[in-house]
Amino acid sequence: METLYKCVIWDLDNTLWNGICLEGRVEPRDEVRRTLEVLRDRGVLHSIASRGDEAVARQTLESYDLRKYFVEPKINWLPKNTNILDIARTLNISLDAVAFVDDDPFEREQISYMLPAVRVIEAGEAAALPDLDGFNPGVLTAEARTRTRLYEEEQGRQSAAASYTSREDFLLSCRMQLDLRPATAGDAPRVMELMQRTHQMNSTGLLLSESALLGIIRDSEEGPHLYVAELSDRFGWCGIIGVFLAEVDGPQWQVALFAMSCRVMGRGIERAIISELVDRATARGCRHFRALYHATERNRMMRTMFQMSGFRQQGMRDNGSTFFELDFTQKPTRPSWVSVI
Amino acid sequence: MDTEIEAILVTFIRENCLPQKVQMTLGKEDNLFDTGTIDSAGLIHFIGFIEDRFNIVIPDEDLIPEKFTTIASITAYVRARIHESAIESLR
The missing domain is CATH 3.40.630.30 (Gcn5-related N-acetyltransferase (GNAT))
Incomplete structure (x- = not known):
C-alpha cells in the first residue's frame, strides 16, 4: 500500500522563511504557509528540526503567526537525526510516515544516510508538497x-x-x-x-x-x-x-x-x-x-x-x-x- | 536473584509508566493493567526492555495474564527464562 505521510518536519532558515533568523530580518515564504495549511487540513502534523537559538526562533515564529502550525518543535544544536527520531517517538509515528524538508544538501544527505526510512525533500519543492504522492489521504474527516x-x-x-x-x-x-x-x-x-x-x-x-x-x-x-x-x-x-x-x-x-x-x-x-x-x-x-x-x-x-x-x-x-x-x-x-x- | 530482577523491573515501570517526581506506591501484587500502569502499548515497550536487559527471548505465546499481570508474576517468569537460557547455552 502507498505510504501516507503523517508528519512533515521542517527546517527554518531558508526553508520555512528566506533569510537566517539569528542574522536579522527574515521573510516568510507564502507558498510554504499555503502548504502548511493545506496539509494541516488533511490531518498531517507539522514539526520543526532546526539548528539555532530556540528563543530567537520561537519569537520569529510567533511574530509571523507561524507557531500555531507546529507540534513538538525542536530547535537546538543537536544533530537533526536525533531530533527527528525524538519527534517521531513523541508523536508515536513510524519513520516511514515522516517527511523532512531542508534547503541544505548536507542535512538532507545526513538524514537519508542516518534515517533512510524518512522521505527527504528539498526546500524548493515545498510549494508542490500537497501534490506529491503520499500527502493526500483522499478522504477528509x-x-x-x-x-x-x-x-x-x-x-x-x-x-x-x-x-x-x-x-x-x-x-x-x-x-x-x-x-x-x-x-x-x-x-x-x-x-x-x-x-x-x-x-x-x-x-x-x-x-x-x-x-x-x-x-x-x-x-x-x-x-x-x-x-x-x-x-x-x-x-x-x-x-x-x-x-x-x-x-x-x-x-x-x-x-x-x-x-x-x-x-x-x-x-x-x-x-x-x-x-x-x-x-x-x-x-x-x-x-x-x-x-x-x-x-x-x-x-x-x-x-x-x-x-x-x-x-x-x-x-x-x-x-x-x-x-x-x-x-x-x-x-x-x-x-x-x-x-x- | 528475585529481588534484583524485581528492582530492575520496578525501576523501569517507575521511570516509564508512572508520573515522575512523585514517589508512588507500586505493590508487587498490584495488577498493572487494572491500575492503569501499563496497557498494550506499554507492555510491548516493557517486553522489549526485559528482552534486552536480561538477554532473553520472550515468545509471543508467553504473553498471557498469568505471566504478565503483576511485578511478582513477571519476576518469576523472567527468573525461569534466565534459568532456561542458561541451560540451553550449556548444551
Missing part, C-alpha cells in the same frame, strides 16, 4: 482537520498527568467517555481513514472500499456489524478513535477488524472496547467469540492485547493469519476509568 488541535489537547493530558499521585487517579480525573455505537453512513470517511492509517493496533489490515462499507452499514441487521468508538474526556473531543467489524453466525461472533488510533494508546481504551464488545455479543446470544489476526511487522501489540484479554490462539494458516478465541472464564476486566455509553 473532522478528525483530520482538527488533528493539530487534538494533538495539543493530548499534550495538556500529558502535563496534567504529572501532578497526580497515582496513575489510576489521573486516568479517573480525565473522565473518559467511550461511545461504542453502530457506524452510520456519515462515519464512512473516518472509518476508511482509520483503516488506512492505523498499523500498530490493527488486527487484520482489512481495507474496504467506500461502497462496500456503505453496503455493510446499510445491511447491518442481517450482515456483519460495524461499530465505531467515539471518545471524549475533560480536555475535549477525541473523535472516532476505533473501528470494529464483527461477523455474526448464530452464536459465533468473529471480529474481522479491530483498529484503534495510536493517538489514544496508553490509556487502556482497547480493554474497555474489547470488554464492551464481548458484553454486547453475549447479550445477543454469542457463545463463541473469536478475533481474526494477521501478523505484520508492526502489530504485535494487537496479539498481546488479545492474549492479555483472555483470548487464546487457535490455529495458524499458511498466509500468517490466525484466529484467537476468548476463554469466557478469563473475560477482560473493564478499566475503572472509562465509562461506556
Whole structure:
C-alpha cells in the first residue's frame, strides 16, 4: 500500500522563511504557509528540526503567526537525526510516515544516510508538497482537520498527568467517555481513514472500499456489524478513535477488524472496547467469540492485547493469519476509568 | 536473584509508566493493567526492555495474564527464562 505521510518536519532558515533568523530580518515564504495549511487540513502534523537559538526562533515564529502550525518543535544544536527520531517517538509515528524538508544538501544527505526510512525533500519543492504522492489521504474527516488541535489537547493530558499521585487517579480525573455505537453512513470517511492509517493496533489490515462499507452499514441487521468508538474526556473531543467489524453466525461472533488510533494508546481504551464488545455479543446470544489476526511487522501489540484479554490462539494458516478465541472464564476486566455509553 | 530482577523491573515501570517526581506506591501484587500502569502499548515497550536487559527471548505465546499481570508474576517468569537460557547455552 502507498505510504501516507503523517508528519512533515521542517527546517527554518531558508526553508520555512528566506533569510537566517539569528542574522536579522527574515521573510516568510507564502507558498510554504499555503502548504502548511493545506496539509494541516488533511490531518498531517507539522514539526520543526532546526539548528539555532530556540528563543530567537520561537519569537520569529510567533511574530509571523507561524507557531500555531507546529507540534513538538525542536530547535537546538543537536544533530537533526536525533531530533527527528525524538519527534517521531513523541508523536508515536513510524519513520516511514515522516517527511523532512531542508534547503541544505548536507542535512538532507545526513538524514537519508542516518534515517533512510524518512522521505527527504528539498526546500524548493515545498510549494508542490500537497501534490506529491503520499500527502493526500483522499478522504477528509473532522478528525483530520482538527488533528493539530487534538494533538495539543493530548499534550495538556500529558502535563496534567504529572501532578497526580497515582496513575489510576489521573486516568479517573480525565473522565473518559467511550461511545461504542453502530457506524452510520456519515462515519464512512473516518472509518476508511482509520483503516488506512492505523498499523500498530490493527488486527487484520482489512481495507474496504467506500461502497462496500456503505453496503455493510446499510445491511447491518442481517450482515456483519460495524461499530465505531467515539471518545471524549475533560480536555475535549477525541473523535472516532476505533473501528470494529464483527461477523455474526448464530452464536459465533468473529471480529474481522479491530483498529484503534495510536493517538489514544496508553490509556487502556482497547480493554474497555474489547470488554464492551464481548458484553454486547453475549447479550445477543454469542457463545463463541473469536478475533481474526494477521501478523505484520508492526502489530504485535494487537496479539498481546488479545492474549492479555483472555483470548487464546487457535490455529495458524499458511498466509500468517490466525484466529484467537476468548476463554469466557478469563473475560477482560473493564478499566475503572472509562465509562461506556 | 528475585529481588534484583524485581528492582530492575520496578525501576523501569517507575521511570516509564508512572508520573515522575512523585514517589508512588507500586505493590508487587498490584495488577498493572487494572491500575492503569501499563496497557498494550506499554507492555510491548516493557517486553522489549526485559528482552534486552536480561538477554532473553520472550515468545509471543508467553504473553498471557498469568505471566504478565503483576511485578511478582513477571519476576518469576523472567527468573525461569534466565534459568532456561542458561541451560540451553550449556548444551
